[in-house]
Every structure is written in C-alpha cells, then in structure tokens.
Amino acid sequence: MSSLFRSEEMCLVQLFFQTESAHNCISELGHLGLVQFKDLNPGVAAFQRRFVKEVKKCEEMERILRYLEKEMVKSNIVIAATKEKEMVPCARDVLELESTFEKLEQELREINRNHAALRQNLIELMDIDSLFIAGVIKQERFPAFEKVLWRLFHGNFVLRHTEMQATEELQARGAVKKDVFIIFVQGDHVREKIRKVCEGFRASLYSCPKTLYERKQMSNSVMTQMEDLRMILRRTEEYRAGVLTRAAEHVQEWGSKVKKMKAIYYTLNLCNIDITQKLIVAEIWCPVSDLTLVQSALIKGSEQSGSSVTPVLNRIQTQQTPPTFNRTNTFTEGFQAIIDAYGVGTYLEINPAPYTIVTFPFLFAVMFGDCGHGLVMTLFAVWVISQAESLRKWKNELTDVVIGGRYIILLMGMFSIYTGLIYNDCFSKSFNIFGSSWCVRPMFHPHGPWQYVFNFFFLINVHTAPHISVWNIASNKLSFLNSFKMKMSVILGVSHMLFGVALSLVNFVHFRKFQDIFLQFVPQLIFMLSLFGYLIFLILYKWCITLRSETAPSILLLFINMMLFDYQSEHVLLYRGQVWIHIFLVLTAVLMVPVLLLVKPFLIYRTRMKTRHQVGEQNHFICFLLQVSMGDIFVYQAIHTIEFCLGCISNTTSYLRLWALSLAHAELSEVLWRMVLQVGLKISSGMGSLMLVVLFAAFAVLTVTVLLIMEGLSAFLHALRLHWVEFQNKFYEGSGYKFTPLSFDSLLKTQQ
C-alpha cells in the first residue's frame, strides 16, 4: 500500500542477467527509477573496479562536450533543447560517439589556431597600411623615445608623430594605443643607430620607399593583401559557425547519453561478474509493490538486446535494514524534504509528513499573522508555481531553494491570511467587519458593578471576528493581546505535543510492542494530561465564565500553587472543590514518574533471571557477555524519563515563541506604518500626494525586505524547530537512510 502515512515496504532482490543484455537492462531500470543497487564490492577501491576505464572514457567525453558548449556560448549559437527520450547506446555506439567527439574537438582547435594567426597578420598589415610613415611605437613609450633621440642626435633630426587612427576593428581585437612617427635625419650610417634604438623600444619599423610612385604601389599591394586576409577570416568564421551549429543540434542529446552511460558503468562496477564472464549478479532494494514493474522492465531490456535468456529475479530474506522510501508527488515532496533534513525516518516508522503539511504552515501563520503580508506572499508563491520551469533555468542555488519550497510558501501565505483575519491585522490596520460588541454605556455608571459583558460576547465572536477593530487604537491593546496570544500559544503547544504522543501509540501497535503501550504510552499520556491538559482546561474555563476583573485569579499563580501544595484561605478559587482536584492531579502525575522509571527495567531483569535459570550454568558466562548490562538499561530508562518529564515543561514554554514572534511582527509592522507611511498621510496640503508616492515606494521596499523576507525566514525557522524538536521527540526515531534509486530523470535534472 503506497501512501504518505508510512514508508514503503522494501525487499532485497537478486538479479541475474547476461553480460550482453546488461546495458539495456540497467538502462530500462534507470528509466523506471525504482531500484537502488547495493554495492557488492565494498572493499574494492575506485581505481580497481572492473569498468574504471569506461568511466574514464565517459568523463573525457563530458570534458569535450563542455568545451564545445563553451565555444558555442562564445559564438552566440543557440543550443537546441532535446525533445524525446533517447535510447542508451550500446558498446559499439560508445566508440562511434567517442571518435565523433575527438574529431570535433580537433577541428575546432585547429580552426581557432588558424583564426588567431590570421588575425595577427591582419593587424600587422593594418599597421603598415594606415601609416606610410616610418614606424609604430606604443604611445606611452613615445616621450622616452623622443628624449633618447634628442640625446643621440643633439637635435639634428626632425620627428613627427601622430596618434594612430584607432579603427573599430582594431579596438575590437584589443590592440594597444599606438603612435606613428616619421624621422627625417641626415646621413645613412645613423640608420643603424635608429634601428637599434627602435628595437630597444620595441617599435616596428617599416621601410619607407623613396619615391611617391613606389609608395602608392606599396599601398595598393597592402590593401589587396588586407582584403584577402579579411575574406579568409570571414570564411573561417563562417566555417566555424557551421561546425558549431551542426554540433549544437545534438549536443544536449549527446550530453544526456554520456551521463546515462557513465551511470550505467558506475552501476556495473557495483555488481559481481560471474567466473565465466557471462553472468552478472546484482542485488537491489526495491519496493514490494513495484516488483512486477521491475520484472517487466528487465524483460523489455533483455528483448532489446536480443538475448534469449530472460533475467532472473530472486527475492531473498535479509536481516539488514532496508532504506526508507516515501512516495511523494510534486506537492508533498517539499514537506518530506524538510522532515528528512532533520533525520530520515526509520524503516516502516510513521511518517510525520502528512501532518506537517497542515501544522507547519499553521504554526508559521500564528507567528506571522497579517492579512496584507500573507496576501503578498500568496501571490508571490502563485507566480513562482506558474513559472517554475523557466525559473529552474537560472541554476542559482537560492532560486532552487525557493522553487523547491513553492508549495510550502503558498500554504504559508494562505494560512497567514486566515490568521491575519483572526488577529484582525492587515499592514497593521484592522477591519470592522462584524461590528463591535463592546458596550460603552455601562462604563458611565459611576456606581454599580461593571459587568464584564465583553467576556461573554468574546466567546461568540471567536469564530467570527475575535478582535474588534477598535482595539487597534486602544492604549491598553498590548496587555490584552499579550494575554490572549500567550494562552493561545500554550493551548496550541500542548495539543501539538499530545498529538505527538498519540502518534507514538500508532508506532507501538505497528511494531507489536504491546508492553511498551502500557509502560510508556499510558504513563506519558496521564502525566501530560493531568498537568498540562488541566492547564488548558483552566485557561478555557476562565475564558468562559464571568468574573470580576479586580478579583480574577491569575492562572499562572494557580498553577504554581498547585505544584507547591500551597492552599491558603484568601486565595481566590475558580470553582468549588478545586483544592481536592488539584491534589489528586498532582499526586497522579508524581506517581507516573516511578512507573516510567522503574517498571520496564524491572521486567527485563525478571525475564533475564528466568532464562538464566533455564539455560543452565555452562552457558551463563556466554549469556552474560552477550547481553547489555542492567546498569546500562537503568541509565537509559532514567535518561528517557527525565527527558520526557522535564521536557514537558520546557517544551510547553518553548511554544511561547509563537506569542513572541507574532508580537514582534505586529510591532514591526505598526512601526513601519507609523514612521514611513503616516508621515506622508499627515501632510494635508497638495505636496502630500508627491510625498505619498515616494514614501509608499519606501514602505513597499521595507515591507518586502524586513517584514516578508526577514520575518518570514525567522518564523519559518522557528516553526521548523518546533516541529523537529518539540513535536518529533515524542515519537520519531529518525535513524534510517534514504532510498536513492538509479533514476535517469533525477540525474539529468540535478546535473543540468
């Protein structure tokens, strides 16, 4: 039965298939994505495995593909996306692909080399062409060059220089700024000196023809050379673009083929090859309900390879713990991921994920509770959900996290709108939907008791609009809100923990530990209910009855006095007979502690004594060595009991963070409104609207960054901690390992 309630039942299966059909069978299993291969050669190092050469070949091909992709991106060639699922090539296709890749790589490298050489030639020609003058030197070196010439010739020369016209082509090719110069000097023997100086300054000299006619000829020849070079360069670029475009159609397909082949070889490394080299033995974990699917995939694979023998499946019994597999869909995988982040569930343990889908956004919303912010968050989540595929292409780690959690954010936003309506808070302003039930008239009677009418109407309004809008501008708003939110946090916390304890009952029933139900579940439940369940009862009772506000007892004091057995006559009680009920409850709770602490170890001790008498004295020594010592058992039980009992109190207090964060959020929101937007609203003149435009932009940016992102992350983290620690330590063991099947879909998705 596949559901999210519990992890799937797994079985260990031995596979036997022929070596020829290995590729096809494993590729079919990879497409199915439902089996995990066990490593049958755990002691062998990576470089000693059988198919290590093939894996290296695949990695080399991946390198070539990466180089090709880089070249394509440089030339702005679009890489076509693959459409349909391709077949995995067998061994000879591997060789063919390999040779294609190598050829492509060589071609590309040659083209690039030629291209660079041709470009260099062109630049040199252009130097000659645009100048007609004797030399070219780097611009920054020119002043020093001039000084040297002065020293050398004592001013008997004429030097003219200009900056070279930097054409666009030159700038594109990254040439340095150069100056051109022409020197007229008398005498021929000084030519050597000039040449030496120019060599020292690395200036290129060009011979200057003496007559105008020769100069014109040289210019023409250079022009034609340049034209030829330009044409050759263009052709080279076109050829290169053609090669890359042809390759671009296939590059993604090749990439996925190579990845699949590498995965198959890696899997083959995990299997055992029979001594006759004709049979491959593999051991896989697979869900029991999918055995038929695996069988049919294997048959399909062996048919494709043309082998006559169908693979053999042999289910074997084992003592090893299978991996934990929770079948999820797009909606639930986000929630399963946040549970697994703390600890993957033990095999066949109950899965907290389906409850987390509701309680996690709810606890988040209790801390976040604002209609307006919730609405913005919901709209953002809807946009991410609709654009999920195109956003995945950004391949940024942060966007991947947001995309993975898009359904979580959607639920968080929707629940926040709900709690925002309960708190009556929308961008720190409240609504007046149902009118006020506050009666002002009794306040103006100078004598006579003021009936706390509000309390009664409050209960009715709890399901309609618990917070009356006028509360928002009352000056004692916080003292009411604090009391309300604190009590609500405690109620929510104790209910959540009781639910966790109830889930442990389900685990005990499944694993047939009936003894533990009476020794652990029942005492824990009684302990919690008698103390903290009674606390909830007190809170709800006090909300329901009518009291005079001056004489109303504080619940906290009542509780403390109950634990300390402090009953004095002037203490106000909520109902008759309260003292006896308190004494009874505290005594019950205290009685449960020794039950939790002592009964189970004592029973273990008794069964051991019985078996020892039965087994006899010869094996006494061996038995003694094999068993865990009684001291360890006692200590373990004591730790568990202390953790539970003290944990009850500390975890209940820990839930008060629900109040603390919601208070912080409400106050931040109000401060933002008052300090930013209200400044613009209070200007009543005409300039008010312009100020309002600017201040609203600031208000929006601050709302998104501080209130949505910062507070949202904070509330997310605290709600997550409440789940991981306070809720799950009542029932969750979390010591399993995750099921990681060979799946080509997830392989291609993660590596893209």
Add this chain to the structure above:
Amino acid sequence: MASLLFCGPKLAACGLVLSIWGVIMLAMLGIFFTTHSAVLIEDVPFTEKDMEDGPTALQNIYKLYNQVGYNCFIAAAIYVGIGFLSFCQVRLNKRKEYLVH
C-alpha cells in the same frame, strides 16, 4: 530617434510590480479615508483646535479625512503613470532582447 530605453529588464519589472501594488493599495486607502473609517483616525492630521469647536468639530474632522483621501487618489493616479511607463520599458526590453538574437 534616441533610445527610449533607460532601465534594464529587472528594474522595469520591479517598477511594474511596485506600481500595481501602489495603485491598488492607495486606491483602497483613498476609499477608506473618504468613507471616514474610524480605524484610520491616527493618520489624519487633526489638531486640538479642530476638536474644540462645538457644532463644526465633526465637519472639520470629516474635511480633513477627505483631504487625505484625495491625496491618496492623486498618488494612485501618479502610480498609474509610473506603471504605464514601466510597462513600456518592459516591452522595449523584450523587443531589444528579441532583436539581438
């Protein structure tokens, strides 16, 4: 014609989202102010003097409410303009991206 594009695609998209939010929220605020909602009393700039006059006190407060409401509507109208501008920038950016390829 000089390029009318003065901001990149991300800035234009942010401007568009901000304008839509601004239009909706400021228009709603304007409506709430002009209907004299009691919750927004703290946002109205009234002074002690307005509260003193006996018969006209309420009318003074209402007048102030209306003024703030009209300010909100004008700001919403300005945001409509900014939104339209951002939308044009988004379209121009898309066209430029399409042309290069």
